[in-house]
Amino acid sequence: MSTRNTDSRIESDLKALAESSARGLPTLDQTARALTVARTQPAGGRIMSIVRKPLFATALGAAVVAAVLVCPVPYSRTVGYELTVTNAAGRVAKIRVPAKNAAQAERRAAELRKHGAVVAVAARTERVWGSVYAMAKDKLLDVHVDLDGKTDAQVADDIRAQLASGGWNADDVQVQRSAEGSTVQIDAQDDSGRQMKVVRKTSGGDEKSMDFQLGGIDDAREPGMTDAQLRDKILQQLKARGLDADVTVDGGKIQIRASKSVEE
Amino acid sequence: MNDPRRLMELLAPVHDAARMTARRLCRSHADGDDLFHEAVLRALGHLHELRDASKFRSWFYAVLLNVHRARHRHDFWRRLVSFDETRAELVVDDESDALAGAHRMARALATLAPPEREAIVLFELEGFSLDEIAALQRSSLSAVKSRLVRARGRLRRHYERRERVTRPVVQEQS
Numbered sequence: 001m002s003t004r005n006t007d008s009r010i011e012s013d014l015k016a017l018a019e020s021s022a023r024g025l026p027t028l029d030q031t032a033r034a035l036t037v038a039r040t041q042p043a044g045g046r047i048m049s050i051v052r053k054p055l056f057a058t059a060l061g062a063a064v065v066a067a068v069l070v071c072p073v074p075y076s077r078t079v080g081y082e083l084t085v086t087n088a089a090g091r092v093a094k095i096r097v098p099a100k101n102a103a104q105a106e107r108r109a110a111e112l113r114k115h116g117a118v119v120a121v122a123a124r125t126e127r128v129w130g131s132v133y134a135m136a137k138d139k140l141l142d143v144h145v146d147l148d149g150k151t152d153a154q155v156a157d158d159i160r161a162q163l164a165s166g167g168w169n170a171d172d173v174q175v176q177r178s179a180e181g182s183t184v185q186i187d188a189q190d191d192s193g194r195q196m197k198v199v200r201k202t203s204g205g206d207e208k209s210m211d212f213q214l215g216g217i218d219d220a221r222e223p224g225m226t227d228a229q230l231r232d233k234i235l236q237q238l239k240a241r242g243l244d245a246d247v248t249v250d251g252g253k254i255q256i257r258a259s260k261s262v263e264e
Numbered sequence: 265m266n267d268p269r270r271l272m273e274l275l276a277p278v279h280d281a282a283r284m285t286a287r288r289l290c291r292s293h294a295d296g297d298d299l300f301h302e303a304v305l306r307a308l309g310h311l312h313e314l315r316d317a318s319k320f321r322s323w324f325y326a327v328l329l330n331v332h333r334a335r336h337r338h339d340f341w342r343r344l345v346s347f348d349e350t351r352a353e354l355v356v357d358d359e360s361d362a363l364a365g366a367h368r369m370a371r372a373l374a375t376l377a378p379p380e381r382e383a384i385v386l387f388e389l390e391g392f393s394l395d396e397i398a399a400l401q402r403s404s405l406s407a408v409k410s411r412l413v414r415a416r417g418r419l420r421r422h423y424e425r426r427e428r429v430t431r432p433v434v435q436e437q438s
Contacts (some may be wrong), residue, residue: 006423006424006427009365010369015374015389016362016363017371017389018284020363020367021284023293025283026283028279031279031301032268035268035308038301039268039305039308044293179426217329
């Protein structure tokens with residue numbers, strides 16, 4: 001694209017932005033009503049005005065981080081992977097891979113498959129006590145896919161294989177890439193029937209690889225734990241990962257909605 | 265005295281333009297409207313400091329820019345501590361070129377530092393003069409000029425990068 005073309009594109013997009021921002025513009029009356037509503041909620045406003053002062057925000061952030069990071073909680077973590085290799089003669093061998101990253105284990109499995117072996121990858125876990133931060137870090141399933149030269153279907157297959165290595169059966173993985181960005185949708189469930197639905201959207205089409213982290217939430221109820229306590233346990237893990245989350249726990253039913261906004 | 269009715273009277277002539285400015289500074293209309301409401305609340309709290317009503321427009325825009333900067337400074341903590349605010353992309357409800365262009369520009373502006381974004385929006389879209397922008401941003405005239413040049417350059421590089429990514433896809437399809 002020549003500089004002149006780029007400049008004219010910028011000009012036309014600026015004009016388009018100017019026009020689009022006039023659409024559905026609230027009126028002065030609506031602004032007045034919003035102001036009235038905001039002034040009738042002094043408590044919330046006061047809290048937000050305190051929170052929005054940098055010093056207080058820093059102190060509050062530090063307090064929450066300290067609470068989240070220090071409190072020890074029980075959880076199970078992945079310590080490596082076990083490859084069950086079956087050769088053409090039917091002989092079975094087990095190989096322990098120390099990697100905590102499912103992608104590394106999957107790469108090792110792929111090498112063995114090239115020699116005609118049937119390889120199953122399973123995560124090895126252990127039960128430990130540690131801080132929420134340690135738990136969130138340990139239990140994440142790191143997905144890494146090199147996009148170079150791969151079709152969307154091949155990327156989806158790669159994600160599916162890495163999920164399988166982490167103990168998730170992906171019912172549906174959809175990948176769509178364009179110059180505007182990429183969308184990945186994953187529906188998966190683990191052996192115990194827990195379901196995970198993930199939608200990842202990025203803007204900009206210059207991705208060379210796709211890295212994201214999935215799962216890793218310990219939702220096991222400790223003996224005597226109430227719904228509210230289990231909800232707090234899950235929320236702490238999500239906050240430790242920088243996610244805005246909404247969690248509901250109702251007996252055996254747990255619903256987690258989490259989102260993360262990252263600027264380009 | 266901080267009288268909401270007085271504020272609304274003063275705001276009336278600049279309401280629509282300022283609301284649009286707020287939207288243009290943000291990645292989504294929802295964020296822009298939120299920014300505008302916060303600026304109106306802030307303006308009400310400081311209305312007694314406005315000495316000359318004829319200068320309300322520039323005074324209110326200065327408040328708007330202050331709120332814009334403050335919100336940006338708090339982005340880091342918002343990621344860590346949820347204030348139940350989720351940032352939405354600019355909604356594109358049909359596939360028209362104009363809306364796609366608006367979407368593209370909103371994303372490109374989001375890559376700029378807040379003072380650069382403000383300078384571009386105020387100069388290119390709102391028709392403020394360089395002197396007015398310098399006064400609003402409490403900067404020198406030369407600082408505003410170089411900020412605009414820098415912002416323009418960044419926008420251009422952003423568009424060119426996107427174009428380089430797009431090109432192989434087009435060739436593959438043909």
